[in-house]
Amino acid sequence: MALIKHGKLADNIWHDTDEFAELQALAPLGPVIVDLDIWRQHRDEILAQIARIGGRIGLRLTPGQTPDLVAADLDHFELIELQFAKFTDGRAYSQARLLRGRHGFKSELRASGDILRDQLTFMLRCGFDSFLVATDHQAEAILEAVEEFAHWYQPALDQGATIPALRRRIHGAAGASTADCAAAWAY
Amino acid sequence: MYRYDEFDHAFVAERVEQFRGQVARRIAGELTEDAFKPLRLMNGLYLQLHAYMLRVAIPYGTLSARQMRKLAYIARTHDRGYGHFTTRQNIQFNWPKLDDVPTILDELADVEMHAIQTSGNCIRNTTADPLAGVAADEIDDPRVYAEIIRQWSTLHPEFSFLPRKFKIAVTGSPNDRAVTRGHDIGLRMHRDLQGRPGFEVMVGGGQGRTPIMAKTIRNFLPVDHLLSYLEAVLRVYNQLGRRDNIYKARIKILVQSEGAEKFAELVEAEWLQIRDNAVDLPMEERDRIAAYFAPPRYDDLPDVCPALDLAIAADRRFAAWVESNVVAHKQPGYAIATISLKPHGGIPGDASADQMDAVATLSEKFGFGELRVSYKQNLILPDVAKADLLALWRALDGLDLGTANAGRISDIIACPGLDYCNLANARSIPIAQRISERFTDLQRERDIGDISLNISGCINACAHHHVANIGILGVNKNGTEFYQVTLGGVATEDAAVGAIIGPAFDEWQIADAVEDIVDVYLHQRQTDETFIETYQRIGPQPFKETLYGTDQARQAG
Numbered sequence: 253m254a255l256i257k258h259g260k261l262a263d264n265i266w267h268d269t270d271e272f273a274e275l276q277a278l279a280p281l282g283p284v285i286v287d288l289d290i291w292r293q294h295r296d297e298i299l300a301q302i303a304r305i306g307g308r309i310g311l312r313l314t315p316g317q318t319p320d321l322v323a324a325d326l327d328h329f330e331l332i333e334l335q336f337a338k339f340t341d342g343r344a345y346s347q348a349r350l351l352r353g354r355h356g357f358k359s360e361l362r363a364s365g366d367i368l369r370d371q372l373t374f375m376l377r378c379g380f381d382s383f384l385v386a387t388d389h390q391a392e393a394i395l396e397a398v399e400e401f402a403h404w405y406q407p408a409l410d411q412g413a414t415i416p417a418l419r420r421r422i423h424g425a426a427g428a429s430t431a432d433c434a435a436a437w438a439y
Numbered sequence: 440m441y442r443y444d445e446f447d448h449a450f451v452a453e454r455v456e457q458f459r460g461q462v463a464r465r466i467a468g469e470l471t472e473d474a475f476k477p478l479r480l481m482n483g484l485y486l487q488l489h490a491y492m493l494r495v496a497i498p499y500g501t502l503s504a505r506q507m508r509k510l511a512y513i514a515r516t517h518d519r520g521y522g523h524f525t526t527r528q529n530i531q532f533n534w535p536k537l538d539d540v541p542t543i544l545d546e547l548a549d550v551e552m553h554a555i556q557t558s559g560n561c562i563r564n565t566t567a568d569p570l571a572g573v574a575a576d577e578i579d580d581p582r583v584y585a586e587i588i589r590q591w592s593t594l595h596p597e598f599s600f601l602p603r604k605f606k607i608a609v610t611g612s613p614n615d616r617a618v619t620r621g622h623d624i625g626l627r628m629h630r631d632l633q634g635r636p637g638f639e640v641m642v643g644g645g646q647g648r649t650p651i652m653a654k655t656i657r658n659f660l661p662v663d664h665l666l667s668y669l670e671a672v673l674r675v676y677n678q679l680g681r682r683d684n685i686y687k688a689r690i691k692i693l694v695q696s697e698g699a700e701k702f703a704e705l706v707e708a709e710w711l712q713i714r715d716n717a718v719d720l721p722m723e724e725r726d727r728i729a730a731y732f733a734p735p736r737y738d739d740l741p742d743v744c745p746a747l748d749l750a751i752a753a754d755r756r757f758a759a760w761v762e763s764n765v766v767a768h769k770q771p772g773y774a775i776a777t778i779s780l781k782p783h784g785g786i787p788g789d790a791s792a793d794q795m796d797a798v799a800t801l802s803e804k805f806g807f808g809e810l811r812v813s814y815k816q817n818l819i820l821p822d823v824a825k826a827d828l829l830a831l832w833r834a835l836d837g838l839d840l841g842t843a844n845a846g847r848i849s850d851i852i853a854c855p856g857l858d859y860c861n862l863a864n865a866r867s868i869p870i871a872q873r874i875s876e877r878f879t880d881l882q883r884e885r886d887i888g889d890i891s892l893n894i895s896g897c898i899n900a901c902a903h904h905h906v907a908n909i910g911i912l913g914v915n916k917n918g919t920e921f922y923q924v925t926l927g928g929v930a931t932e933d934a935a936v937g938a939i940i941g942p943a944f945d946e947w948q949i950a951d952a953v954e955d956i957v958d959v960y961l962h963q964r965q966t967d968e969t970f971i972e973t974y975q976r977i978g979p980q981p982f983k984e985t986l987y988g989t990d991q992a993r994q995a996g
């Protein structure tokens with residue numbers, strides 16, 4: 253596995269578990285990623301453990317789990333991982349936009365699974381900032397793709413100006429600035 | 440029409456460069472066909488039975504003369520000298536070589552065209568009324584909104600991997616020439632009591648193996664909220680649409696399983712959260728786009744044109760062409776002319792490179808250098824002075840493009856079928872040719888009048904046979920091609936799905952069956968009734984009896 257974070261290869265410090273028992277064995281807790289079932293069953297214990305001995309917790313959502321389910325808990329997570337079971341399954345794009353835009357999630361948003369080189373820009377624009385892929389080779393290919401596009405029509409979560417915003421800037425019409433545009437996406 | 444500015448140009452250029460890299464990696468063997476497939480599909484490149492096929496978007500069916508010449512050039516240089524216009528206002532090239540494709544895309548970018556999102560599970564080329572901006576019955580010009588949708592939906596970061604392909608159609612007229620109810624989203628323009636324009640939003644239409652007409656989920660959406668509302672529909676669909684079964688993945692299945700009312704509630708709830716954010720274009724950007732669609736400089740002409748009346752009286756072939764192929768223009772003294780791509784015995788929707796060049800020149804001579812491509816796979820000259828119609832028709836006649844059959848029985852919509860398509864069960868093109876050859880008699884075609892006949896080579900229904908008055912579907916039974924007939928489909932504002940009339944016909948019987956169906960209509964019709972009106976009045980039984988005999992009709996019924 254190889255991790256890309258903030259546009260560079262990085263070490264993956266996060267431990268993955270789907271067993272609560274295993275989770276308890278880690279002291280201090282984490283950094284560890286749990287799934288929604290574990291979080292729901294053991295939320296209070298996990299939070300108590302963190303309060304007692306410290307720790308860092310991340311959450312993994314499957315494509316069918318809407319972020320609304322954990323909207324109130326988002327402050328507890330230092331990372332949320334969304335999965336692309338197949339590259340054609342685009343539900344995580346909506347999950348990402350909702351997490352970032354609607355629910356204001358600020359920490360690491362990680363994509364894992366079947367990630368193609370040519371999807372990376374879409375993912376960045378939906379608010380992902382880290383990517384877990386199968387091999388180093390894949391990671392390098394993916395990094396190249398980031399440079400390919402500079403122009404987009406829709407406002408999104410990367411900080412780039414959209415084509416309509418650039419038009420307004422060039423043609424001098426009174427309109428939203430780039431920053432307005434990126435900020436306005438946060439609903 | 441819309442012109443790219445520096446940003447649109449830069450955007451498409453980046454895309455072509457990206458694809459050039461992908462093709463190079465494929466040819467060098469760094470990419471397997473499996474890995475290359477999703478990439479080429481994002482650029483409209485399909486692998487068909489015999490070769491690659493490139494589908495180029497003609498946004499909302501509008502073309503300039505310059506663009507048409509470029510299509511002719513591509514057909515001549517990179518294909519076998521022709522192109523095929525589709526029901527979705529696209530053009531397909533059937534024989535490009537893989538390593539030529541980036542160059543073709545470069546050529547297209549030169550004239551502000553591309554093949555982005557003409558395939559894949561994304562928002563496809565937005566279609567519109569081919570008579571947009573010129574039709575006498577129009578409320579407002581739908582091209583402005585189709586262009587706004589085109590820009591918004593292009594490489595949308597969230598909606599490029601939907602459960603299934605997604606098609607949007609827009610009309611600004613009460614008479615629907617864009618089959619809006621047959622689309623995933625259909626938008627039909629209305630005005631509210633204050634006279635402000637807005638859209639009726641219809642969702643969940645589609646053809647394929649489960650033909651369904653879209654349901655209205657909102658009666659009136661003010662135009663300023665168009666994009667946020669579309670975003671709400673797409674977000675609900677992206678999250679809840681089925682992904683486990685490709686035949687159940689279209690939004691129509693979701694709307695059906697949730698119920699239109701519940702689906703509308705989900706959309707409204709999502710929309711409430713986003714309706715005031717940045718996605719809707721500010722007024723000045725909408726005005727900027729609208730300015731491109733300002734009417735051309737028409738001459739002040741009297742609406743009555745005695746020269747035209749004389750010509751009509753003098754030449755019965757010309758008179759027949761005017762009757763079927765010319766419709767009213769909103770500007771006095773002008774008319775809208777359909778150029779039929781359906782010569783009797785020809786391949787529906789095909790145009791040769793020479794024809795494309797010639798038509799481009801005609802659009803400059805008899806108009807403002809603009810052309811339209813229609814859902815019916817014909818071309819349209821939108822701005823012809825009435826006094827020029829005779830000269831235009833003579834020129835077209837000399838190019839084998841003057842057939843007087845728009846809206847007639849030989850104006851057949853046919854998909855490529857087994858001659859090209861790797862999903863096909865049966866051939867469509869030879870069947871269309873055989874049927875149209877039965878109706879070469881001008882007087883007989885006029886007598887039969889308005890009717891639609893569509894032929895699809897498999898249940899994917901690319902030729903929209905479900906919404907044709909006479910629909911023909913190719914099926915394969917133990918290795919033999921058969922043709923199933925549906926009657927009663929309607930593609931206009933009262934869209935309806937046709938019903939199967941009985942057992943299928945083989946390839947030698949099908950043209951006879953069509954003639955029998957037409958004869959039943961001619962015998963049964965009352966004054967001025969069209970085919971569909973007669974069918975709706977008398978029902979399928981008389982047709983069954985004629986086609987299958989009384990005994991079998993009882994069984995089939």
Ligand code: SF4
Pocket residue numbers: 854855856857860861862863864895896897898899900901902
């Ligand atoms: S209807 Fe079937 S045969 Fe015809 S073009 Fe579509 S997929 Fe191919």
